[in-house]
Amino acid sequence: MKKNIKVVIKVFKLQFPILQCRFLAMRIVNKDIISHYNDICIVRLEVSAQDISKKAKPGQFVVLMVCKEGERIPLTIVDNSPEKGTITLIFQEVGLTTKLLGGLREEDYLYSLVGPLGNPTEIKKYGNVILIGGGVGIAEIYPVAKALREEDNYITTILGARTKELLILEKEMEKFSHKFYITTDDGSDGKKGFVTDVLKEILTDNLTYNLIYAVGPIPMMRKVSELSNPYNIKTIVSLNALMVDGTGMCGCCRVNVGDKTKFSCVDGPEFDAHLVDWDNLIKRNSMYLEKEKHICNLLK
């Protein structure tokens, strides 16, 4: 299966018309494995995408396909360089599509790439801001941190990962932060425990916080929301609902937000954390778990 997919990608590249290169190149110009721990791999790709790089704003995402048999998956735009005409994507290899994506090399082409999608983060001077990133979610708060810092916000950052090796972008994030905390589940770096442990302490320090912005695994975002709710602090989360087209045409990514149905792709991806129906989101996101396992086993 793995071999087949590689052959398909190769054949596809040979046959692919110049047309695509001319418009939205979708060529991988840079690839780094930024973190490797046991079987977990976090990859950074810089992809040429002239039009998207000109338009991308913090909080927005792209939808991409690795090959013509592939799935359409959303990924946050971590960085963009209009000068070079590229965008940067960071992802952890978890399912088939991210594994195939991680298997691409420099000079390889994506099959499809479209964006920038979703609403950008509202960037303004909030005042006192807490940014929380868990795991690969750190990559998603990076562009927001950069933009909020430029607007002169006072930034407290809490980053969390399972272990030291899986911590990403900590140097870059530290640069944007006035206060900076790290937590690891095993205590190999920073404080032993979860980001929410640090958040709990911070919230009791009698300071006023104007915004909490959190991205990470759903249980983490949910816990953040529960902690900030009693303090009445505006809490924004960026949801990673399953998507197909990413443009509001299918409703795959619908979430319950304050008794209303919202589409993550066009109404989000950011929502008021205190209004999100987390149970429903967790269940909807595991709708294809068995199929995902099955297809990943085939790859082995």
Added chain:
Amino acid sequence: MIEAVLPKERRPQERINDFGEVVSTYSEEEALKEAKRCFQCSNPPCILGCPVGIDIKRFIYQITQKDYQGAYFTIREKNNFPSICGRICPAEYQCRKACILTKKGLSFASEQAINIHFLERFIGDWGIENRIDVLQNKNEKISKFKVAVVGSGPAGLCCAGELARAGVKVVVFEGLHKLGGVLRYGIPSFRLSPQILDREIDYLAKLGVEFVTNCIIGKTKSLDELFIEGFHKIFLGLGAGVPSFLGIAGENLCNIYSANEFLTRINLMCAYNFPQFHTPINVGRNIVVIGGGNTAMDAARSALRLQKINGISPNVTVLYRRTEVEMPARRLEIEHAKEEGVNFRFLVQPKEFIGDENGFVKKLICLECKLREPDSSGRRRPVEIEDSEFEVKCDLVIVAIGLLANQILTKVTPQLKTDKYKDVVVDTETMQTSIRNVYAGGDIVGGEGTVIEAMGMAKKAATHIITGLKRE
């Protein structure tokens, strides 16, 4: 009176095993026999029944004379895609309903009415097989102009074709990775083979139309940027791509799909071919489809095929709040669905979805309805009967109750005037929008309609775009 000639169809038990086309194209003999049934009325009402006014009388006469090329050109004068429309036009509500062989007062065509759409399909396919291309009617004066067409659905493709034939340089922008719009992601291949669509798109490419996929106007580029890039005029064929939901409790449980999502996964992403194709789709044992239009029929028949392919004994039920007569679907699709084993339950209004402990839908609570006096759509209005609650067991639900305007572009373009349904407002004479040099057509104007109506609007817009360019 000679009996109407029906084209050959694959047997229901055979065809539900795959997504191949169900209805065959007429053989020459069948087409001749059917064409000869036409009375060639002196005042043919069928032409008035056609949204684009195809000279039906003439093309049928040309078939009787075996002048197939002539017939092809007659249709192409008004309709760019006879092979497509011949397959999916709801002829029984249009030309065939107007045919004098239809008994007066019926809400759709009699069986005796001439099978105009099957004849159109015969001619369209004949044109494809014999590689008959309508020649370009280039106008040197306007060949220096560039027009952008937004959306590659029926309206966009039709407009692009018209403009390219006149010699205008056309670039079509499509948001998805494949071309064809609803013809690609919405209509299943058992109704319209994708090869037919590919052929029509190839023909446009031959005319010099350029296609840009993965580009969403309103996101990747704005209308202003298109003008800056040197496009003189823009046509918007944005479509009605946003699915409506029922707005009842439990609607976001797992395994409740919009018809758009269900069909997109199957048609565009080839989920029926999982794991060769990587997009998954769930298949239930008891599938319920809510709605009575063509999309509901497409979803039900696709679901049935998925069950069959996955070795599950087919069990698909369509719930509709009116009765069979009021169903907006093509009669042929309803018949095909029944033959294939889709169950129907009429006068039913869904009330609430109930889920299991894992968040998957397990049953649907419904109310029975009765019909009252006709509403604004001219169809009799369903009213719920009190205390008539009952349950329908289901593990997968497809909601096919209609589509709304695609708002990606209109949301970021406030100058583009829209109505209360968020459809784009146009001058009905010219199809020009509130922005100068921007035209629109198809479902984004006036809501969900048929492919042929979309093409009619696109054609009108193209005519005015060409007139406008000639003046410049």
